[in-house]
Structures are given as structure tokens and as C-alpha cells.
Amino acid sequence: MNHIALKMLMGDKGKYLGIVMGLTFASLIMTQQPAIFIGLMARSYSFISDVGLPDIWVMDPKVQFIDDIKPMQETELYRVRGITGVEWAMPLYKGLLKARLTDGAFQTCNVVGLDDTTLIGGPAVMLEGKLSDLRRSDAVIIDIDGASEKLAKPAATPDGKKTPLKVGDSLELNDRRAIVVGLAKVTRTFQSQPVIYTTYSRAKSYAPVERKMLSFVLVKAKPGQDKAELVKRIVAITGLEAYTQDDFKKLTYSYFLKNTGIPINFGITIALGFIVGTAIAGQTFYNFTLENLRQFGVLKAMGASNSTLLRMILLQAVVVGSIGYGLGVGIAALFGFLMRHSILAFKMPWQLLVFSGGGVGLICVMVALISIMKVIRLEPAIVFKS
Amino acid sequence: MNATPLAIRCRDIVKTYDTGGQVVTALNGVNLDINMGELMMLVGPSGCGKTTLISIIAGILDQTSGDCELFGENLLTLRSKDKLRFRAENIGFVFQAYNLLPALNAAENVSVPLIINGVKRGEAERRAAQMLEKVGLGERTMSLPAQLSGGQQQRVAIARALIHSPRLIVCDEPTSALDHESGQNVMNLLKAVALDQQRVLVIVTHDARIFNFADRIAEMDDGHIVNVAHSAAELK
Numbered sequence A: 001m002n003h004i005a006l007k008m009l010m011g012d013k014g015k016y017l018g019i020v021m022g023l024t025f026a027s028l029i030m031t032q033q034p035a036i037f038i039g040l041m042a043r044s045y046s047f048i049s050d051v052g053l054p055d056i057w058v059m060d061p062k063v064q065f066i067d068d069i070k071p072m073q074e075t076e077l078y079r080v081r082g083i084t085g086v087e088w089a090m091p092l093y094k095g096l097l098k099a100r101l102t103d104g105a106f107q108t109c110n111v112v113g114l115d116d117t118t119l120i121g122g123p124a125v126m127l128e129g130k131l132s133d134l135r136r137s138d139a140v141i142i143d144i145d146g147a148s149e150k151l152a153k154p155a156a157t158p159d160g161k162k163t164p165l166k167v168g169d170s171l172e173l174n175d176r177r178a179i180v181v182g183l184a185k186v187t188r189t190f191q192s193q194p195v196i197y198t199t200y201s202r203a204k205s206y207a208p209v210e211r212k213m214l215s216f217v218l219v220k221a222k223p224g225q226d227k228a229e230l231v232k233r234i235v236a237i238t239g240l241e242a243y244t245q246d247d248f249k250k251l252t253y254s255y256f257l258k259n260t261g262i263p264i265n266f267g268i269t270i271a272l273g274f275i276v277g278t279a280i281a282g283q284t285f286y287n288f289t290l291e292n293l294r295q296f297g298v299l300k301a302m303g304a305s306n307s308t309l310l311r312m313i314l315l316q317a318v319v320v321g322s323i324g325y326g327l328g329v330g331i332a333a334l335f336g337f338l339m340r341h342s343i344l345a346f347k348m349p350w351q352l353l354v355f356s357g358g359g360v361g362l363i364c365v366m367v368a369l370i371s372i373m374k375v376i377r378l379e380p381a382i383v384f385k386s
Numbered sequence B: 001m002n003a004t005p006l007a008i009r010c011r012d013i014v015k016t017y018d019t020g021g022q023v024v025t026a027l028n029g030v031n032l033d034i035n036m037g038e039l040m041m042l043v044g045p046s047g048c049g050k051t052t053l054i055s056i057i058a059g060i061l062d063q064t065s066g067d068c069e070l071f072g073e074n075l076l077t078l079r080s081k082d083k084l085r086f087r088a089e090n091i092g093f094v095f096q097a098y099n100l101l102p103a104l105n106a107a108e109n110v111s112v113p114l115i116i117n118g119v120k121r122g123e124a125e126r127r128a129a130q131m132l133e134k135v136g137l138g139e140r141t142m143s144l145p146a147q148l149s150g151g152q153q154q155r156v157a158i159a160r161a162l163i164h165s166p167r168l169i170v171c172d173e174p175t176s177a178l179d180h181e182s183g184q185n186v187m188n189l190l191k192a193v194a195l196d197q198q199r200v201l202v203i204v205t206h207d208a209r210i211f212n213f214a215d216r217i218a219e220m221d222d223g224h225i226v227n228v229a230h231s232a233a234e235l236k
């Protein structure tokens, strides 16, 4: 009976397309919106991913997420270095500083100071210059987006183009000269400020003088050292807080999950996609079943059992569901692909595909159930009604 | 079953419909015997209960009271699974509105009863094509219902009603939607191809032009059988 069910389904092209489109829409929304959501949430910790190398981040216990800087005394660095199981520990400065551009305008920048000798935590992708160029005097490396947007020189004419900041250009940080020696690609974060990389000691000289300057201690565990144990040891000995890289990411995005409206907004969109998709697909599928009710009645009169008809309807639902799901996910993926160079955040992990697949599956089951109930209650005697 | 040629035995059939408080008595004590190899017509004014009666005979509707035996089986007492199998094996249907599945071509439509009886698709469609040959539509096996005339569609429906060699064929107004010539063709076909000693045909109609095809004609009025005639001339 399967081929009969499929032919019935595709016999009415208009309805068939309507059902598939409803499901495509639902799975598109349920895939694309969470993908943007996940992409956005991943941005909250992309600085941690970019720094990459360290196993453990050590910080003031009050820190709630990566951009929540609570400076520590520099002596903490040496205390951490003394703990057994630590292969190396490096300082990291991270802070918002005002840069003065050549035209006199000010721009707040995210300044990152790296350990002077090792430069650990520097940008992974250099577009121009080398990371080691930071060792030259007054040297800074700037992220490409900042260099071509917020730090760019204003256009000479009102509707002319801005001139991007180039290697060799200079700017001022806290009245001190900074010379651009490289341009780097930095993963976008929630913070829209340009990122300026420099050495730890130079970053300190750019920053207003304070008693505490150390933002994070980056720690590499000795080979074979259990990281969770090392975290515990660091916390116990220093009284500071320490997280593995993954835990620090979790801490950061949970902060944004809890403290922003982002999840609710996306949740509403996803729920709407589910509801609208269910409504469209449900309506068209139900209509389709109603219109075919006489055909189901004929099959029933001829001795087809309820379970046979149930299987036919389920098959029809599974087919439209799979096609709609495939199209929806395909369009979402295409969308993500086309937007890959844009500012838009987009991430489609397999868990998301399971999620939206489950959503579409649920829609199909609900939609099919309504139709199945109608068909099961159907009296075969209707076949003689004209 | 013994040697009696009795195919259908109806005793005191009453059927009432409860339409939201209002009870309609469609059949009010119907008694009727139909023999094997017989073509029985049910005639009478609209609303007299003809469709209700063949629905009960064919086991797609349960009577309110009374007994109806089809080939010695009381369908009312069968378990629903056995009743379905009984219908699938023993009954062919022909409707006024043809009721072909519009998305299936002629051969696929005709094969449906075989498929329901568990015959494999390829084999079912092969036999369906042969049956279409018998009803004169050997050339149209691939045609969709919409591509066929009313008379041709009814012939496809007859092929579908015959394909699984059922013992009973019930037809509700099989010629009412057709012009005179197509109607006569359909009746000739039913009589020539469908009717034999192993089978019984019950045809509901109010189309007087086909009365002469009947072996007997049961006249109904107001939920009763008022007369059973052997020819149109005997009708009241």
C-alpha cells in the first residue's frame, strides 16, 4: 500500500507543495535561528578560543565572564608558577583603553597585553607582519576589522572612503605613541571595539597606573597532569579562581544566557517557527486528508484495515517531513554559507540538526495524528454517499 | 456451507440513524433472499433505504436489529479483523461516482483489491492489466481517471470490483451518471463478465432503462420491500 500512499500524496501537487513548504519553513526557522543563536553565544567566549594554548585560566574569584576584568596583583603570577603540575604560567592584560587617532578623535579599544618574552595568547591568524614584531619599540598589532572601520582615517571628502589603518601608521594610547606593526584576524566577540595586541609591559604603560594590573594568569599543565586536579590545587593554594579553558567558556556563555534577553528572544522566534510551521503544515496536511477521505473510505470498504491506513498516513507524513526538513536545513546551511564572511554569527553543530529534526518530527506526528484520528473514525459506508 | 444456492439471507432488518436526537428509520423490517448466480436489482424512490440495505449486506454498516447472512456468515458477529478480511476477499464495489483513486492509473486502481489481499504489486498490476483487457480497456492501462470518459471510468471500476474474484458485487446506481449507451455497455459488461454461478450481483438503481438486465427486481418503499418482481413488466 506504500506506493499507493505516495501516489496519493504526490497526486495533488498543490497540496503536496503546500505541506512541504510549511515543513520547510518550520525546519528553516528551527535550524537557522538557533544557528545564529549558537553562533552569537560562541562569540561570547571567542576570545578564550583565540588565546587557545593555555589549559587553565586563573583570575580573581569575582570574575563572571571573559570581559569582566578584576585585576590581580602581579605577585599572583609567581605564586601560580610555583605550584606543582604547572608547566608554565604567563600574564595576560586585557582592558578597555582610549586610543587617540591622528584626526584627534578618540576610540575605545580592547587592549591585550601578552607576556613580553613568549607572546603567548597572541592572535592565531596574522594578515600582515609577524607576532614577533611586537618586540620592537612601541609596537602594536591591530585586528583587521578595527583597522578598516573604527580606527580608519576619515575620508578626505564627505562621501569618500575611509582609509584603513596600515602597518607603519601610528596612534596614541594614554599619550604614548603606538606604531602598527601588524594586522591580525580576530574572531568576532560581543565587544565591538577594535582589538589592539601589545606586550604585557607596554600594555601596562598604556593603561592608567593602578596597584593591580594583572587580568589573567594563563597556565599550561605539565604533560600527564590532570587538569581538574591542577585547577583545584591552584584554587586551594592561591585563593584565586581557576577554570579549565572549557569551563571558562561555559562560565562566560552561561553568564550571557542568564543575564541578557538573547535566549528569550531566540526562544520566542524558534517557538513561533514551530507554531507557524505546525499550523501551515498541519492545516494543509489535514485538508489533504479531508479531501482524500472518500478515497480512504473506499479503501476501508474494500477491506483495508485501520492500521494499514494509519501506516499510509504516517508514511505520507514522514515523506513530507523528510523533504521539508532536508530543504529547510539545506536552506539554513546555504544561508550560513553565503553569510560566512559577514558580521552575522552562525553555527550549525550536529546537535542542532538533531534538535530541528526532532522539532519537524514532532510536527509531523501531531499533524498525522489528527488525520489518523479522522480516518480511523471514518465509516466505510460514506462511500455510497454521493 | 451446504449445497443451497442461497447467497444472501436478510431477516427483519431494522436500521435507524440517530442524527443528534432525531431518529430516522431507514429500514423497517426488511426480509430478502438472494440466490447464487442471480442479478438482483433494488429499486424504489429516493430515501427509501436502498443504499442502507446494500451497505448492511456488504458489511460496511451495522444494522440496528435483525439478521443478515452473507454466504452463511453473520457479519455482525464477526470480529472486526475477520470482517475486514471477509470483505476484502468476498466483495467488490461499484459506485455511482466511480470512486477511483485519482492519482493512480487504471491498472493501479484495478490492482488495489489484490494489494489489500496481500498480492505483490507487480503481480497485482499484471493481473489488473489482463482484467482491463476483459472490460475493453486494454489500451488504457496507464491512463489516469481524469483522462477517461465516465463510461470508461465505470468500466475501470468494474474491473476493480472483479479483480479479486469476489462472490458478491454490490453496485450503487452504476449507470446514473452515464448516458444511455454507456449505461447499456456497463450493464452488458456486468452481465457478461461479472455474473456467473459462483457470484451474486446486487444493483441499486432507479434507472428504468436497465431494469431488463435484472433476474429479479426488489421494489422498496419507506424502509420495506414491497414487491419482488421477475421483470420490469411485473413492477407495481
Ligand SMILES: Nc1ncnc2c1ncn2[C@@H]1O[C@H](COP(=O)(O)OP(=O)(O)O)[C@@H](O)[C@H]1O
Pocket (backbone or CB within 6 Å): B017, B018, B019, B024, B025, B026, B044, B045, B046, B047, B048, B049, B050, B051, B052, B053
Ligand atoms: N448516515 C445517515 N445519517 C442519517 N440519516 C441517514 C444516513 N444515511 C441515510 N439516512 C437516511 O435514511 C434514509 C434512507 O437513506 P438511503 O438508504 O440512502 O436511501 P436511498 O439509497 O434509497 O436513497 C433516508 O431518509 C436518509 O435520509
Ligand SMILES: [Mg+2]
Pocket (backbone or CB within 6 Å): B050, B051, B052
Ligand atoms: Mg442511495
